[in-house]
Amino acid sequence: MTAAEEAAGEEATGEGGPAGAPGARGAGRRATVTRLALMALPAAFFAVFFAYPVLTIVGRGLRADGSWQWGRAAEVLGDSGLLHVLWFTVWQAAASTALTLLIALPGAYVFARYEFPGKRLLRAVVTVPFVLPTVVVGSAFLALVGRGGLLDDLWGVRLDTSVWAILLAHVFFNYAVVVRTVGGLWGALDPRQEEAARVLGAGRLAAWRRVTLPALAPAVAAAALMVFLFTFTSFGIVQILGGPRFATLEVEIYRQTADFLDLPTAAVLTLLQFAAVLALLGLHAWTVRRRESALKLVDAARTARRPRGAGQWALLWSTLAVIAVLLVLPLAVLVERSFAGPDGHGLVFYRALRAAAGADSTFTVPPLTALWNSLAYAVAATAVAVLVGGLAAAALARRGGGRLVRGFDALLMLPLGVSAVTVGFGFLIALDEPPLNLRASWWLVPLAQALVGVVFVVRTMLPVLRAVDGRLREAAAVLGATPWQVWREVDLPLVRRALLVAAGFAFAVSLGEFGATVFIASPDRPTLPVAVARLLGRAGELNYGQAMALSTILMVVCAAALLALERVRTDRTGEF
Amino acid sequence: MTENPAEGAERAEGSEDVEGTEGAQGVASAAAAGPTSASRASLLRLGGLTVRFGAHTALDTVDLDVAEHETVCVLGPSGSGKSTLLRVIAGLQPADAGEVVLDGRNLRTVPTHRRGVGLMFQDHQLFPQRDVAGNVAFGLRMRGTARAERERKVAELLDLVGLPGAQHRAVGSLSGGEQQRVALARALAPGPRLLMLDEPLGQLDRGLRERLVVELRRLFGELGTTVLAVTHDQGEAFALADRVVIMRDGRIAQAGTPLEVWQRPADEFVARFLGFDNVVPATVTGEAADTPWGKVPVPGGTAEGACRLLVRPAGVRLVPAREGLPCTVAARTFRGTHVSLRLRPDSGPELDAACALAAAPEVGDRVGAAFTSDDVVVLPATD
Numbered sequence: 001m002t003a004a005e006e007a008a009g010e011e012a013t014g015e016g017g018p019a020g021a022p023g024a025r026g027a028g029r030r031a032t033v034t035r036l037a038l039m040a041l042p043a044a045f046f047a048v049f050f051a052y053p054v055l056t057i058v059g060r061g062l063r064a065d066g067s068w069q070w071g072r073a074a075e076v077l078g079d080s081g082l083l084h085v086l087w088f089t090v091w092q093a094a095a096s097t098a099l100t101l102l103i104a105l106p107g108a109y110v111f112a113r114y115e116f117p118g119k120r121l122l123r124a125v126v127t128v129p130f131v132l133p134t135v136v137v138g139s140a141f142l143a144l145v146g147r148g149g150l151l152d153d154l155w156g157v158r159l160d161t162s163v164w165a166i167l168l169a170h171v172f173f174n175y176a177v178v179v180r181t182v183g184g185l186w187g188a189l190d191p192r193q194e195e196a197a198r199v200l201g202a203g204r205l206a207a208w209r210r211v212t213l214p215a216l217a218p219a220v221a222a223a224a225l226m227v228f229l230f231t232f233t234s235f236g237i238v239q240i241l242g243g244p245r246f247a248t249l250e251v252e253i254y255r256q257t258a259d260f261l262d263l264p265t266a267a268v269l270t271l272l273q274f275a276a277v278l279a280l281l282g283l284h285a286w287t288v289r290r291r292e293s294a295l296k297l298v299d300a301a302r303t304a305r306r307p308r309g310a311g312q313w314a315l316l317w318s319t320l321a322v323i324a325v326l327l328v329l330p331l332a333v334l335v336e337r338s339f340a341g342p343d344g345h346g347l348v349f350y351r352a353l354r355a356a357a358g359a360d361s362t363f364t365v366p367p368l369t370a371l372w373n374s375l376a377y378a379v380a381a382t383a384v385a386v387l388v389g390g391l392a393a394a395a396l397a398r399r400g401g402g403r404l405v406r407g408f409d410a411l412l413m414l415p416l417g418v419s420a421v422t423v424g425f426g427f428l429i430a431l432d433e434p435p436l437n438l439r440a441s442w443w444l445v446p447l448a449q450a451l452v453g454v455v456f457v458v459r460t461m462l463p464v465l466r467a468v469d470g471r472l473r474e475a476a477a478v479l480g481a482t483p484w485q486v487w488r489e490v491d492l493p494l495v496r497r498a499l500l501v502a503a504g505f506a507f508a509v510s511l512g513e514f515g516a517t518v519f520i521a522s523p524d525r526p527t528l529p530v531a532v533a534r535l536l537g538r539a540g541e542l543n544y545g546q547a548m549a550l551s552t553i554l555m556v557v558c559a560a561a562l563l564a565l566e567r568v569r570t571d572r573t574g575e576f
Numbered sequence: 577m578t579e580n581p582a583e584g585a586e587r588a589e590g591s592e593d594v595e596g597t598e599g600a601q602g603v604a605s606a607a608a609a610g611p612t613s614a615s616r617a618s619l620l621r622l623g624g625l626t627v628r629f630g631a632h633t634a635l636d637t638v639d640l641d642v643a644e645h646e647t648v649c650v651l652g653p654s655g656s657g658k659s660t661l662l663r664v665i666a667g668l669q670p671a672d673a674g675e676v677v678l679d680g681r682n683l684r685t686v687p688t689h690r691r692g693v694g695l696m697f698q699d700h701q702l703f704p705q706r707d708v709a710g711n712v713a714f715g716l717r718m719r720g721t722a723r724a725e726r727e728r729k730v731a732e733l734l735d736l737v738g739l740p741g742a743q744h745r746a747v748g749s750l751s752g753g754e755q756q757r758v759a760l761a762r763a764l765a766p767g768p769r770l771l772m773l774d775e776p777l778g779q780l781d782r783g784l785r786e787r788l789v790v791e792l793r794r795l796f797g798e799l800g801t802t803v804l805a806v807t808h809d810q811g812e813a814f815a816l817a818d819r820v821v822i823m824r825d826g827r828i829a830q831a832g833t834p835l836e837v838w839q840r841p842a843d844e845f846v847a848r849f850l851g852f853d854n855v856v857p858a859t860v861t862g863e864a865a866d867t868p869w870g871k872v873p874v875p876g877g878t879a880e881g882a883c884r885l886l887v888r889p890a891g892v893r894l895v896p897a898r899e900g901l902p903c904t905v906a907a908r909t910f911r912g913t914h915v916s917l918r919l920r921p922d923s924g925p926e927l928d929a930a931c932a933l934a935a936a937p938e939v940g941d942r943v944g945a946a947f948t949s950d951d952v953v954v955l956p957a958t959d
Binding site: 471475480481489 | 667
């Protein structure tokens with residue numbers, strides 16, 4: 001994509017002069033005005049619904065008597081309990097990443113190079129966990145390895161008190177990240193490159209090590225960093241499976257904020273996490289740039305073939321076994337538990353979801369209404385994310401712009417770095433008083449959920465928009481198309497698919513959002529993840545069963561959204 | 577590169593459309609593109625057009641007139657500013673100075689989509705998500721032409737470019753030559769006042785290119801289209817154009833009919849760009865010039881004094897070693913109709929010569945070189 005962009009840029013300057021020519025002054029000013037107009041709404045959105053709440057909450061924590069209390073930060077950082085949290089956060093993220101790579105890399109190879117019946121379906125299946133809400137994953141693993149879980153029933157083995165449950169859940173979650181990122185590139189690498197090395201006298205292993213591995217390394221690094229980032233900020237899974245013993249920074253921020261109301265500590269931890277994530281994102285951007293270096297890529301469909309020989313079949317079957325045990329089994333157990341009532345299998349828990357609230361019930365409304373709340377919120381959040389993210393992507397995709405654009409681009413990544421808990425609590429505190437009293441507004445939840453959705457929309461749309469050859473637009477203009485017609489006739493058809501994919505991701509992210517929503521969803525309008533978490537937090541078989549049933553419903557909704565997406569995606573575009 | 581541009585030049589000369597009747601032995605000093613067709617109204621007029629990219633000047637006060645129904649080819653090496661020229665006319669690149677006048681109307685404030693010019697891009701830029709008909713009809717659709725009329729026009733154009741019935745083919749399934757035809761049909765469909773072609777045949781293989789050049793010329797003749805094409809390939813330019821404009825570093829180095837340019841290159845740059853390498857410093861005295869190769873006869877009436885001298889390969893005759901400039905044959909290349917030789921004189925720079933196959937010496941042979949004044953061209957002294 002970068003190459004195409006560069007080529008387009010070169011073309012724009014005609015015969016090789018630098019861009020930003022004085023000749024383009026008039027047109028340049030017009031372009032700047034257009035860009036600023038496009039950026040206005042996203043910038044305002046981020047200022048009001050991201051920067052303002054986050055800064056408010058950090059300020060609440062670290063400012064007293066009108067001045068910053070940096071001494072407190074030092075105090076917090078010196079606390080041995082918090083150092084322990086920091087150590088555990090890093091340690092578990094590193095372990096999860098290593099374990100995910102170990103388990104998923106063979107899978108990436110199998111998906112890239114082997115052809116077998118049902119491959120497309122299986123590829124969709126392994127992607128399902130990625131869009132599942134953390135709360136569902138937590139419940140599924142609880143059903144598998146927790147108290148009264150499948151392993152407990154069969155052999156009396158419980159893992160929910162050990163760190164293994166967390167690590168396995170993280171592998172479950174991120175398997176698709178590795179298979180997609182690495183496998184996608186692996187499949188598109190031209191096998192003839194390796195063949196050329198073989199002809200030049202390299203052995204099979206040497207050819208792989210010298211040709212394929214270097215080409216693959218940046219993708220592996222990018223995938224590893226992505227997994228590390230996700231697991232570093234892990235909240236729902238650790239909250240559910242970690243018990244009181246294990247806490248990541250994000251969980252600790254939640255505890256300090258919600259349980260102890262210790263805002264200074266929470267603010268310091270937020271800043272700490274923010275800095276760490278920024279560093280990770282910078283590293284990630286760097287590896288992505290390197291990945292886009294000149295590689296000879298071919299259509300992935302052409303490089304795959306049926307496995308040959310016992311070794312290759314064994315690799316295929318062991319991959320299938322891993323997927324079955326690690327990815328399918330937890331979800332199957334989750335579904336099974338949701339039907340396993342006190343008097344044999346049935347719909348007891350599902351029926352209970354519809355029951356009106358009793359005196360001692362967890363909710364003031366029937367839990368099933370959470371489904372409609374979630375869907376409505378997710379639709380609204382998706383609309384906001386597509387609007388804001390689409391405008392931002394359109395502004396960023398326009399040629400030139402320099403530092404302003406790069407800054408804006410970086411700004412758009414920040415929601416990934418800031419603790420969702422902080423955002424949620426920030427909403428609660430900052431948007432509570434005039435002029436922005438949204439406390440009672442239904443829109444508070446979708447606006448918070450859209451923040452991360454915007455990132456997905458921008459990151460999905462931007463490469464596609466940038467890859468649109470600028471000369472296609474010029475060709476349309478020369479043929480008489482007005483600027484609006486150019487956008488409708490050239491850009492829109494090319495990005496429509498990406499827009500759908502982006503909207504689908506934004507939808508899935510909103511459905512599963514937990515960290516921020518848990519603060520701001522009003523008690524009578526819980527979302528599915530919030531309802532699940534609340535049910536899991538209460539004792540009693542009925543609550544547990546209902547949590548499983550709600551999780552199952554949430555999983556089905558997410559999986560359906562993903563499979564619909566997968567159809568759109570694989571019609572023509574193939575990988576991501 | 578087409579090896580024998582003279583062929584193209586002859587074809588152009590034979591054509592009825594030849595412009596610029598200053599005569600075959602036209603003014604050698606045509607350093608700027610003076611209006612060559614006073615007899616016809618000029619459709620496009622560029623005046624003092626200048627485009628700068630930072631410190632680099634892509635177009636430097638370019639003046640050019642294109643008459644109605646005329647085909648003009650801008651020829652130049654890459655980086656000479658010829659693509660920028662087309663982009664400025666199309667409104668895709670603003671000019672720093674100068675004006676573009678089309679049909680008597682200054683286009684300064686007219687945006688691209690209202691200029692009514694056609695541009696065929698170098699690599700076609702067909703819309704990948706539309707089929708052939710969708711591409712060809714695009715310009716008509718933008719103008720709100722009715723569907724029936726569009727379909728009729730598309731069918732007509734596809735017939736014209738030799739792709740009848742291709743309406744529903746995907747552009748991805750087209751060969752290079754077919755894409756080129758679709759791009760041409762798309763550019764012609766809205767009936768542009770001026771059709772511009774950017775390296776129209778650049779990416780095609782040679783056989784196809786030569787066929788298409790002939791087709792294009794016939795087509796433009798039939799339609800009466802006014803065409804401004806740019807190319808780096810002299811063979812293409814000579815075969816296609818009524819008039820050739822040679823550009824160098826954003827300036828026009830020479831303009832004239834293909835034959836004029838071929839016979840009388842304006843300066844050493846043009847000569848070398850056309851593939852002539854036998855250029856040496858010389859001093860003319862009377863009927864001959866002193867050169868590093870010895871005395872070379874010059875055409876009658878040549879002004880005396882210092883100059884540069886071009887000897888076309890055809891003007892180098894092979895004689896026995898004793899009788900002419902003694903040389904060793906350094907290389908010989910079979911060209912089909914003749915043999916080109918690279919001669920290494922005992923003194924002076926190497927020399928290109930052409931001779932018939934039967935008479936061609938072997939590499940290493942000793943030969944003599946003699947010069948005929950018909951193929952000697954006197955060029956300005958310094959560049």
